[in-house]
Amino acid sequence: MRKQLCDALVNRAQRPDMVFLTGDLGFMALEPLQQALGKRFINAGVAEQNMVSVSAAMARQGLEAWVYSIAPFCYARPFEQIRNDITFHGLPVRLIGNGGGYGYGVMGPTHHAIEDYGVLLTLPNLKAYVPVFDEDVGDVIQSAGESPMAVYLRLGRGEPPRGFAVPAYAPWRQLTNGGGVPVIAVGPLAGTYIDAIQELPKASRPNLWALAELPLSQNPPPLALMAQVAAHGAVCVAEEHVERGSFAAEFALYLLREGTNARLHHLYARAHHYPRYGSQTYLRKASGLDPGSLLNAIDSMQRL
């Protein structure tokens, strides 16, 4: 999604108040943005804490500040700066974390971001975007750019099956239809399930929903989804995020508050460390987030 990100930001670069700060990342990706912004493109160096506080101060002076780094360096290292300097002041800084989830796969656990939106959404005045497809990025950047509050954008890699007609961006999108249980997948993971689900008979085919914006308080589930959950008395949630602080945990609370009686099956990122390293696909499988694991989970849910 980095190319789409760069294109979308270049489109905004005419705004005189826009500034972009990077933690020394973006080689072979962000050069067009650097050219478009000139001195408003600031390589803040390998100093993420300073970069985030600087961005807060710039937002406080009315500038439209964007901050970019590899996902864990964007939120974990400077967490206190995000908390104190950005969110405590309600400042609309846009934080972009590239390679969320297991996006940096074989690079190792220091580069994984599987607790990012859970950690950040404990803070006030912050919203998270997890674009599902590459095509979403332009709309997400526009929405994030207009946000009156801080934004965290978990950037990944769109993975729709070949030939899939990506629907127009929306915070919630239903990607498959059938008579099976509803499945909610957060971000690009949704695209990886489409083929496997489409191969199931229509009568038992799950209704796959892609979720791209958090938290639920700012993006409540659509009525159609809630009707499916109520009808089946069950829902499956898949996300490349640890269980604690997950979307599923928030959704479970939502179901309880709404008085919806449903079983919730959760597929989630199991660990930062595995006995062996591997790609994002490898690590998803190790966590039981691959399409085969989803089908097994659905099968067991529909047998109950």
Place this chain on the structure above:
Amino acid sequence: MLDANRLTDIRKRLIRMHYESGVGHIGGNLSAIDALAVMFNEHMTANDRFVLSKGHSAGALYVALWSAGRLTDADLTTFHKDATLLAGHPPASGIDGILFATGSLGHGLSLAAGTALALSLKGEEGHVYCLTSDGEWQEGSTWEALIFACHHGLSNLTILIDHNRLQGFGSTADVASMAPLWERLAGFDVDMQIIDGHDPAAIRTALHASVAKPRLIVLETVKGKGISFMENRMEWHYLPLNDETYRQAIDDLAQR
């Protein structure tokens, strides 16, 4: 221009505020109050910004703002009380002259540098002042900010260091010595001055000097300055005043 009597009155008001609220952090307020009083009363313009990086000296900042007519006496009576704007560390909003909630050390210089760069990018007038503690230079992020400020040549930024040589649980020399601190700082492309942080004339001169790069003023100060039993005593980082120590403190100040 502030004279010695006025500075003493400002100190008395600071002491009274702490006594009435029953809270500490007095020592570091007394080391910082002279520079803050000179800046807010004589030097800063409406276009200028200030960031208190050593947020635990909020009391000194509130009293400096009071001395410049930007907070009222009634405001100061709410210090540290329920429903106050005048918390133990600066609030995120609600007080003209306070841009950021600080209190976790190592944030303020980055906030000041970001503000200075933003003003520069916008082509706006105004100078940014940031007061750090000396112990705060043990925070890596403060050095990140200094590197950033120097790299961008932020000539609209003045960094002041309250160099009172005492921190939370010992002296800066005993805890994590960088002594002499100015030698560590001298390697950076800043205009550095080392002055008596309790001499208003020296503070004025240092603030007025015109420089083409970030300005760094090391304020040689005394923790607890002006009150004999507090001076250079680490415990006055924390202790509140009781009736007896308050009376002694006021007597000390009356003899200045």
